[in-house]
Amino acid sequence: MFRLWSSSHHQDNDPLQHEGKINELKAAIGPLSGRSLQFCTDACFRRYLEARNWNVDKAKKMLEETLKWRSTYKPEEICWREVANEGETGKVYRASFRDRSGRTVLILRPGMQNTVSIDNQMRHLVYLIENAVFNLPEGQEQMAWLIDFTGWTLSTTVPVKSARDTINILQNHYPERLGVAFLYNPPRIFEAFWKIVKYFLDNKTFHKVKFVYPKNKDSVELMKQYFDEKNLPTEFGGHAILNYDHEEFSKLMTQDDVRSAAFWGRDDKLPHYGNGHSGAEVAPEPVCLAPVAS
Numbered sequence: 001m002f003r004l005w006s007s008s009h010h011q012d013n014d015p016l017q018h019e020g021k022i023n024e025l026k027a028a029i030g031p032l033s034g035r036s037l038q039f040c041t042d043a044c045f046r047r048y049l050e051a052r053n054w055n056v057d058k059a060k061k062m063l064e065e066t067l068k069w070r071s072t073y074k075p076e077e078i079c080w081r082e083v084a085n086e087g088e089t090g091k092v093y094r095a096s097f098r099d100r101s102g103r104t105v106l107i108l109r110p111g112m113q114n115t116v117s118i119d120n121q122m123r124h125l126v127y128l129i130e131n132a133v134f135n136l137p138e139g140q141e142q143m144a145w146l147i148d149f150t151g152w153t154l155s156t157t158v159p160v161k162s163a164r165d166t167i168n169i170l171q172n173h174y175p176e177r178l179g180v181a182f183l184y185n186p187p188r189i190f191e192a193f194w195k196i197v198k199y200f201l202d203n204k205t206f207h208k209v210k211f212v213y214p215k216n217k218d219s220v221e222l223m224k225q226y227f228d229e230k231n232l233p234t235e236f237g238g239h240a241i242l243n244y245d246h247e248e249f250s251k252l253m254t255q256d257d258v259r260s261a262a263f264w265g266r267d268d269k270l271p272h273y274g275n276g277h278s279g280a281e282v283a284p285e286p287v288c289l290a291p292v293a294s
Contacts, residue, residue, distance in 0.1 A: 021054050022046055028060045035076065035264060036067050043141060051175030051204070066173045076264045078127040080253035086124035089114045090244030094132055095146070097231035097240075103144045103179050104132040107233075107242075111151025118162045125166060129174055131253065134260055142179030144226065148235045149186045160196055167200045178205065182223060184212045184236050212237070 022045045032040055040063070048066075052058035070076070087093060091112040095105035106128060115121060132143040170178060186194075198206060212219045214237055223237065232238020261267070 047176040075126045083124040099144045099226045102140045108147045145181040147183045
């Protein structure tokens with residue numbers, strides 16, 4: 001039995017086996033054109049295979065569903081000017097720093113929720129996921145999420161359906177894009193919400209979620225393994241001052257929209273738009289955890 005496991009385990013980590021699986025998935029998907037062809041890089045095929053434990057049939061189904069979703073939702077066509085009002089409070093934005101692995105960092109502050117339209121909130125989040133992926137450095141394919149619970153209450157939390165939709169999009173259409181997500185100092189009342197939401201997470205995503213508590217030395221040390229304290233905002237136990245400037249961030253996003261339009265071959269006439277930018281990780285406290293674009 002050990003010999004069989006050892007052989008299988010070796011194959012799962014064999015680069016030649018992986019290359020063969022990638023080519024097999026390419027053939028299974030068939031000819032592509034336009035943005036689908038642009039989206040489906042070898043790295044993309046690899047991520048979908050990894051998300052489905054290198055099962056070609058399951059990866060094919062998953063990728064086909066994403067290509068269908070992208071053809072209708074068109075995440076690469078969302079422009080900042082369409083979602084800028086969602087970002088006025090800085091409830092979600094791309095940080096000005098990366099983690100120690102070079103991952104793009106998204107900061108989420110659910111206590112800063114400022115709108116009621118779930119559809120618009122989702123478009124805003126998808127825009128920023130696309131932007132985070134677009135700004136990944138060469139050789140890095142994952143992003144990190146820092147979630148600040150300052151000001152969070154049950155009245156400001158997202159509906160369970162919205163949380164489920166967010167998880168669905170992240171897991172099914174951006175597989176292997178999330179490297180780690182730190183939930184920093186969530187209040188006790190969050191436990192009830194988490195007990196529901198965690199069942200929507202697949203096993204891989206579940207283990208990427210880390211709870212950090214300032215008084216829990218192990219969790220604080222875990223976060224330090226991922227982030228340089230001089231870059232980390234004080235809200236996450238670091239030394240940097242976090243000042244979200246919506247006007248400056250909007251300028252940055254508008255510049256990125258121009259670059260994104262060129263990358264995807266869009267002929268957008270983006271208006272001059274004046275209107276923030278910036279920026280953890282640790283093991284969950286036992287009581288709470290009974291735990292971008294091609």
